[in-house]
Amino acid sequence: MAKLQIRKVGDEVLRKRCRPVEEITPRILTLLDDMVETMRDADGVGLAAPQVGVLRRIVVIEVEEGEVLELINPRIVATSGKQEGMEGCLSLPGRRGVVKRPKHVTVQALNRHGEQVEISGSDLLARAFCHELDHLEGTLYVDRAERMEEI
Ligand code: NI
Secondary structure, three states: OOOOOOOOOOOHHHHOOOEOOOOOOHHHHHHHHHHHHHHHHOOOOEEEHHHHOOOEOEEEEOOOOOOOEEEEEEEEEEEEOOEEEEEOOOOOOOEEEEEEEOOEEEEEEEOOOOOEEEEEEEOHHHHHHHHHHHHOOOOOHHHOOOEEEEO
């Protein structure tokens, strides 16, 4: 495994739309491993492929320690409720902002074995799904934040 460089705001790659993964190759599996290592090293709860310079629809999330979600071609299939809370991003260090998100979110994706999975999450996990999937569209949480602050 290798730690990857996290792209920071201002880098064009963060503003591009990602393409689907058509085939889960050994290279994709290595990317997943490297993204998990990079996310953990940076103390993040999620990381999307464009944040490491790869324009593919891949995200990793670890809201509960030890429970890593590796999502390939994820899409949100259901949302309900509302929550408002603080959000940050490894690509925008030193800042955070208040963002409204759904309280419950269900995502369908492929796992690393190419199997279709459906995962439902609430609260922080629902927020992470929305935040990380936004990255795949070139959207950053600052685009949605009601107010920002320095930390
Ligand atoms: Ni982010």
